[in-house]
Amino acid sequence: xxxxxxxxxxxxxxxxxxxxxxxxxxxxxxxxxxxxxxxxxxxxxxxxxxxxxxxxxxxxxxxxxxxxxxxxxxxxxxxxxxxxxxxxxxxxxxxxxxxxxxxxxxxxxxxxxxxxxxxxxxxxxxxxxxxxxxxxxxxxxxxxxxxxxxxxxxxxxxxxxxxxxxxxxxxxxxxxxxxxxxxxxxxxxxxxxxxxxxxxxxxxxxxxxxxxxxxxxxxxxxxxxxxxxxxxxxxxxxxxxxxxxxxxxxxxxxxxxxxxxxxxxxxxxxxxxxxxxxxxxxxxxxxxxxxxxxxxxxxxxxxxxxxxxxxxxxxxxxxxxxxxxxxxxxxxxxxxxxxxxxxxxxxxxxxxxxxxxxxxxxxxxxxxxxxxxxxxxxxxxxxxxxxxxxxxxxxxxxxxxxxxxxxxxxxxxxxxxxxxxxxxxxxxxxxxxxxxxxxxxxxxxxxxxxxxxxxxxxxxxxxxxxxxxxxxxxxxxxxxxxxxxxxxxxxxxxxxxxxxxxxxxxxxxxxxxxxxxxxxxxxxxxxxxxxxxxxxxxxxxxxxxxxxxxxxxxxxxxxxxxxxxxxxxxxxxxxxxxxxxxxxxxxxxxxxxxxxxxxxxxxxxxxxxxxxxxxxxxxxxxxxxxxxxxxxxxxxxxxxxxxxxxxxxxxxxxxxxxxxxxxxxxxxxxxxxxxxxxxxxxxxxxxxxxxxxxxxxxxxxxxxxxxxxxxxxxxxxxxxxxxxxxxxxxxxxxxxxxxxxxxxxxxxxxxxxxxxxxxxxxxxxxxxxxxxxxxxxxxxxxxxxxxxxxxxxxxxxxxxxxxxxxxxxxxxxxxxxxxxxxxxxxxxxxxxxxxxxxxxxxxxxxxxxxxxx
Numbered sequence: 028x029x030x031x032x033x034x035x036x037x038x039x040x041x042x043x044x045x046x047x048x049x050x051x052x053x054x055x056x057x058x059x060x061x062x063x064x065x066x067x068x069x070x071x072x073x074x075x076x077x078x079x080x081x082x083x084x085x086x087x088x089x090x091x092x093x094x095x096x097x098x099x100x101x102x103x104x105x106x107x108x109x110x111x112x113x114x115x116x117x118x119x120x121x122x123x124x125x126x127x128x129x130x131x132x133x134x135x136x137x138x139x140x141x142x143x144x145x146x147x148x149x150x151x152x153x154x155x156x157x158x159x160x161x162x163x164x165x166x167x168x169x170x171x172x173x174x175x176x177x178x179x180x181x182x183x184x185x186x187x188x189x190x191x192x193x194x195x196x197x198x199x200x201x202x203x204x205x206x207x208x209x210x211x212x213x214x215x216x217x218x219x220x221x222x223x224x225x226x227x228x229x230x231x232x233x234x235x236x237x238x239x240x241x242x243x244x245x246x247x248x249x250x251x252x253x254x255x256x257x258x259x260x261x262x263x264x265x266x267x268x269x270x271x272x273x274x275x276x277x278x279x280x281x282x283x284x285x286x287x288x289x290x291x292x293x294x295x296x297x298x299x300x301x302x303x304x305x306x307x308x309x310x311x312x313x314x315x316x317x318x319x320x321x322x323x324x325x326x327x328x329x330x331x332x333x334x335x336x337x338x339x340x341x342x343x344x345x346x347x348x349x350x351x352x353x354x355x356x357x358x359x360x361x362x363x364x365x366x367x368x369x370x371x372x373x374x375x376x377x378x379x380x381x382x383x384x385x386x387x388x389x390x391x392x393x394x395x396x397x398x399x400x401x402x403x404x405x406x407x408x409x410x411x412x413x414x415x416x417x418x419x420x421x422x423x424x425x426x427x428x429x430x431x432x433x434x435x436x437x438x439x440x441x442x443x444x445x446x447x448x449x450x451x452x453x454x455x456x457x458x459x460x461x462x463x464x465x466x467x468x469x470x471x472x473x474x475x476x477x478x479x480x481x482x483x484x485x486x487x488x489x490x491x492x493x494x495x496x497x498x499x500x501x502x503x504x505x506x507x508x509x510x511x512x513x514x515x516x517x518x519x520x521x522x523x524x525x526x527x528x529x530x531x532x533x534x535x536x537x538x539x540x541x542x543x544x545x546x547x548x549x550x551x552x553x554x555x556x557x558x559x560x561x562x563x564x565x566x567x568x569x570x571x572x573x574x575x576x577x578x579x580x581x582x583x584x585x586x587x588x589x590x591x592x593x594x595x596x597x598x599x600x601x602x603x604x605x606x607x608x609x610x611x612x613x614x615x616x617x618x619x620x621x622x623x624x625x626x627x628x629x630x631x632x633x634x635x636x637x638x639x640x641x642x643x644x645x646x647x648x649x650x651x652x653x654x655x656x657x658x659x660x661x662x663x664x665x666x667x668x669x670x671x672x673x674x675x676x677x678x679x680x681x682x683x684x685x686x687x688x689x690x691x692x693x694x695x696x697x698x699x700x701x702x703x704x705x706x707x708x709x710x711x712x713x714x715x716x717x718x719x720x721x722x723x724x725x726x727x728x729x730x731x732x733x734x735x736x737x738x739x740x741x742x743x744x745x746x747x748x749x750x751x752x753x754x755x756x757x758x759x760x761x762x763x764x765x766x767x768x769x770x771x772x773x774x775x776x777x778x779x780x781x782x783x784x785x786x787x788x789x790x791x792x793x794x795x796x797x798x799x800x801x802x803x804x805x806x807x808x809x810x811x812x813x814x815x816x817x818x819x820x821x822x823x824x825x826x827x828x829x830x831x832x833x834x835x836x837x838x839x840x841x842x843x844x845x846x847x848x849x850x851x852x853x854x855x856x857x858x859x860x861x862x863x864x865x866x867x868x869x870x871x872x873x874x875x876x877x878x879x880x
Contacts, residue, residue, distance in 0.1 A: 140421070140423055140593065140594060140597065143421075143597055143608070144593055144596070144597055147597060147600045149596055149597075149600070198218075198221065198290070199221070199225075200221075200222075200225055201218035201219075201221055201222050203218075203219070203222045203253065208258075209255075212237055212238070212240065212255070212257055215240065215255055216235075216240065217286065217287065217290065219240075219242065219253070220282050220283070220284070220287055221287065223282045224282050224283060224287075224315055224317050225315070227316075228244050228245075228246060228249075228251075229244065229245040229246065229282065230242055230243075230244070230245070230282060231243045231244065231245045237257070238256065238257045239254075239255070239256050239257070240253075240254070240255045240256075241253070241254050282317070283311075283315075283317055283319045283323065284323065284327075285323055285326045285327040285330060286327070286330075287327070288307070288311070288319065288323060288324055288326075288327025288328065288330075288331070289327045289328075289330040289331045289334065290331075291311060291315075292307050292324075292327055292328050292331035293331045293334065293335055295307055295310055295331075296328075296331055296332060296335055297335065299570075300336075300571070300574055300578060300582055301570035301571055301573065301574065302328075303328075304321065304324045304325040304328045305321070307324055307327075307328050308321060308324040311324070336574070336575045336577075336578050337575065337577070337710075342575040342576050342577050342578075342724070343375040343576065343577075343722045343723070343724055343725075344721065344722045345577035345710060345713070346364055346375070346378060346576060346577055346580070346722075347364060347716055347718055347722065348577075348710075348713035348714060348715055348716070349362070349577060349580055349581065349713060350362040350364060350716075351713065351714040351715075351716045352707045352708070352713045352714060353380075353382070353705055353707065355714065356705035356706065356707050357382060357383050357384070357703075357704075357705035358383070359383035359386070360380075360381065360382045360383045360386075360705070361379065361380070361381045361386070361428075361446065361449065361450040362379070362380050362381075363377075363378070363379040363380075363446050364377070364378055364379075365377040365378070365442065366722065367726070369726060372720075372721075372723055373720045373721070373722055373723060374722075374723045374724065374725055374726055375722055375723070375724060375725045376432070376433070376725065377430065377431065377432045377439060377442055377443070378430050378431040378432075378576070378580075379428065379429075379430040379442075379443060379446040379447075380428065380429055380430060380580060381427060381428035381429075381446075381447070381450040381451075382584070382587070382702075382704055382705065383702060383705075384591065384701075384702025384703055384704050384705075385425075385426055385427050385428065385587070385702070385704075386427070386450050386451055387701070387702050388425065388698070388699040388700060388701070388702055389417050389425065389427050389451060389699075390451060390452075390454070391695075391698040391699065391701075392419060392420075392695045392696060392697070392698035392699025392700070392701075393417040393418060393419050393425050393695075393699055394417070394418055394419075394420075394551060394552050394553050394690050395454055395456050395457045395458060395550070395551055396417060396418055396457075396458045396459075396460070396551050396553040396555075397415050397416070397417055397427065397457065397458070397459045397460070398415070398416050398417070398418075398459075398460045398461075398558050398560035398561045398564075399413065399414070399415050399444075399459060399460070399461050399467065399471075399561070400413070400414065400461070400462055400558060400561030400562075400564070400565075401413040401414070401435055402414075402564075402565045402568070402572065403572075404431075404572050404573070405572050405573050406572065406573040406574060406575065407575070408576070408724070408725060410431050410432060410433050410725070411431070411432055411433070411434065411435055412429060412430070412431055412568070412572070413429065413430050413431075413432065413439075413440070413443050414426070414428070414429040414430075414561070414564050415427045415428045415429075415447055416560045416561065416563075416564050417560075418553060418555075418560060419695075419696060419699050420606050420609070420690060420691040420692065420695055420696045420699075421606060421608060421696065423594070424560055424563045424564060424567070425699060426564070426587060426590075427447075427450075427451070428446075428447050428450060429583065430443055430446070431576060433725055433726075435464060435466055435467070436466055437465075437466035437469055437470065439466075440464075440466045440467045440469070440470035441469075441470040441473060441474065443470070444470045444471060444473075444474040444475070445474055447474075448474050448475065454478075455477075456548070456550045456551065457475060457477070457478040457479070457551075458478065458479040458480075458481055458547075458548060458551045458553065459471050459475060459478050459479070459480055459481065460481040460482070460483060460555065460558050460560075461480070461481070461482060461483070461540075461558070462482075462483050462486045462558055462561070463482070463483070463486040463487065463489075463490055463537075463538070468480065468540065479541065479547070479548050479551065480540045480541065481540060481541045481542065481547070481556075482538060482540035482541065482542045483542075483556075483557055483558035484505075484508045484542045484543075484556040484557055485557045485558070486558070487538050487542055488500070488504065488505075490537070490538070491504070494533065495527055495530065495533075497526055497527070499522060499523050499526050499527075500523060502522075503519045503520070503522045503523050504519075504520075504523060506519050507519035507520045507523070507543060508542055508543045508544070508556050509543075509544060509556065510543060510544060510545050511544050511545055511554075511658055511659040511660045511663055512545055512657075512658060512659055513545045513546070515545070516543050516545035516546075542556060543556070544556060544659075544663055545659070547663050549659075549662040549663055551663075552663075552664065552665035552688050552690045553664075553665075554660075554663045554664045567586070568583065571583065577710065578710075581707075581710070584704060584705070584707070587704045588704045588706065591700050591702070591703070591704050594696075594699075594700045595700040595701070598693070598696045598697040598699075598700055599697065601693045601696070601697075602693070603684065603693060604684050604692055604693060604694075605683070605684040605687045605691055605692055605693070606691050606692070606693060606696060609666065609683075609687055609691045610683045610684065610687075612666075613666060613667060613672065613683045613687070614683065616669065616672060617672040617673075617675070617676050620669055620672060620673050620676075622637060622638050623635050623636070623637060623638075623669065623670065623673040624636045624638060625673050625674055625677055627674065627677060630651075631650060631651045631652040631653075632648070632649070632650055632651070633648070633649050633651075633674045633677075634646055634647070634648055634649075635647050635648075635649055635670040635673050635674060637670075647670045649670050649671050649674045651671070651674060651675070651686065654686065654688070656668050656670050656671050658670060665687065665688030665690050665691065666687055666688070666691070667683070667686045667687070671686065
């Protein structure tokens with residue numbers, strides 16, 4: 028066994044982790060061998076495995092020579108007291124170094140927030156705390172002898188009153204025994220339907236009025252009946268009931284109506300507000316083992332949503348109550364509502380919301396970069412939800428503001444951007460990325476004229492595909508957009524402009540914003556060329572887009588509360604100056620840079636040459652103390668480029684933190700999530716401000732036919748290149764198209780008899796190629812049949828004559844035949860092949876053919 032000596036490490040937590048893993052006989056360590064020190068061989072009795080020899084002694088140091096006084100913990104003993112003896116010769120030639128396949132030199136993505144939350148131990152701590160609480164706060168038990176005395180001495184006194192009306196009953200398994208009482212006849216009918224579903228039979232109604240009800244089982248021969256009657260206190264009491272028949276659960280019945288689905292769907296919608304009818308149907312089937320038609324579930328789910336979320340006319344008035352509640356719980360938040368007057372009545376028009384924690388988190392902890400876009404709502408109101416999102420040091424989406432308006436017009440975008448400007452104030456260095464929306468571009472230019480306006484390159488390529496074609500676009504446009512230097516960008520772009528003369532005019536007219544990294548500002552520290560932040564926001568709110576507006580804003584606030592709380596715990600647990608995920612990413616990117624050659628004379632200045640197989644050698648200059656490289660990637664992204672990493676890794680065990688921008692620091696991440704999203708009460712307890720008017724729903728616009736879409740239609744560049752015959756709208760598979768046949772000649776349709784006649788004519792033509800004067804297909808076919816019969820008769824006569832001649836082969840027989848009778852002229856002619864032609868039958872008169880109608 029060996030003992031690990033941690034030279035220069037005073038980290039007690041690290042030492043405990045190493046000891047714990049060694050106790051489990053499992054450990055993975057990465058060391059750099061700097062100096063080889065020899066040791067004396069340990070005697071066999073000294074190396075026997077003991078409880079204290081589960082560690083290893085190593086001569087690996089962090090420098091050429093380190094003594095015990097300089098090494099801190101590096102004494103002559105191991106951390107647990109194990110001895111090591113000098114003079115041991117280590118066979119360095121036989122050591123095997125195992126490679127780590129996970130570090131392949133490729134750039135790794137930053138860690139996911141859920142994975143980081145679990146890696147930091149928060150999830151395990153929550154489970155451990157729950158288990159500990161369950162053990163510490165156990166339910167106390169009463170001793171058996173004390174329990175007997177307790178029962179004997181008990182004189183129970185309750186506060187119940189027999190005349191008090193009943194207000195509730197068991198909704199899942201109602202009691203239908205004789206004497207059971209229900210609050211009203213309506214509740215009794217609902218309970219009876221649930222009873223029929225639970226006991227798997229079909230209920231029939233014999234008599235039903237506000238005071239009496241008589242029901243029976245529809246099964247043939249089942250004697251079950253039930254009678255109920257309204258009492259003097261309006262309660263319903265069951266008089267009679269008995270049931271025994273087979274199950275009817277395999278059949279789709281009418282017991283579960285819309286009212287029954289509504290009552291069961293309310294708790295499901297409380298659990299998940301965006302649950303659809305299909306999921307509700309599956310949940311009810313799993314719980315009650317009953318098959319309900321989809322249409323019944325859909326209408327029942329709609330009734331439950333109306334009852335839970337309120338009526339259509341109340342949705343927009345509740346936005347003012349939400350505004351009052353937010354301003355009460357979180358002063359400094361910005362919530363604005365805009366209305367429009369039509370015929371003297373106020374209608375909802377626009378909405379804007381930005382919480383104080385989001386505003387301060389963006390200004391103090393995020394990079395000055397905003398991604399703005401809108402997504403279409405698919406609820407009762409076909410409006411749009413604009414949103415402004417930012418990005419933190421972990422490249423995680425950071426929500427800043429959101430709102431609602433009816434259409435993506437220039438006026439609506441200007442109003443939204445003005446409210447955003449009032450919320451975040453004048454940010455001196457700001458970049459705003461948008462899609463190909465002219466109204467939004469004009470609004471950004473008007474409200475934030477000093478900001479750097481960027482354009483999503485993916486949308487630019489989609490528009491280019493519609494106007495221009497060629498393989499040069501995919502080959503040169505993407506590299507031109509990702510180029511950091513203006514010279515490289517112009518070189519690649521000219522390749523495309525030479526093929527398309529009118530492309531530059533199209534760029535100047537329709538896409539004049541910045542879409543290449545070569546023109547990005549070095550103060551933003553964000554090199555994104557696509558507007559993927561907006562797409563991530565659309566995916567986050569996808570399940571909420573069909574909710575009423577007041578419920579939607581509350582659901583978004585709740586999502587932000589959970590998001591901020593989880594990220595706040597992650598940020599508080601991180602140590603150091605720079606985020607650990609960024610350091611790991613740079614360590615991974617520093618591998619696989621063997622094609623870079625470093626020429627270093629000054630500690631802070633170096634030359635880096637790129638060596639390629641088929642390209643010329645390129646050279647860049649790196650200034651480490653200034654965070655500068657002539658390739659501009661370091662200045663634009665805020666993280667060292669490959670050339671800088673090649674220079675940094677010339678030192679052994681380099682520290683990446685001094686070379687990373689402060690935008691990726693732990694302090695910035697903690698400042699981004701230091702604020703708290705307001706916790707508010709339920710909708711019933713929100714304040715009711717005096718507006719002086721009743722806010723009505725927005726002006727109705729024409730709704731599209733059919734079910735509203737939830738999934739965004741992918742563009743041509745987002746779809747896979749593999750050809751498919753599946754419809755993108757309905758998902759059905761298309762059948763392959765067959766080649767169209769040539770059009771047939773007009774006329775009477777041929778019958779089976781006509782086809783047989785044509786075959787006979789073809790055979791006759793092969794036998795007698797001489798042309799025959801025939802008028803119609805039928806006459807020609809008849810003549811061909813006669814000619815075929817005559818030909819067959821001639822062949823039969825010739826075959827018979829040859830058979831007779833073969834029999835008379837002897838000389839006597841031949842002589843006798845020649846004396847008895849000479850051959851007749853006809854037979855001789857037949858034998859010689861000079862027989863006269865057979866008489867041609869007279870042709871029947873041509874029959875006039877009339878085509879069928």
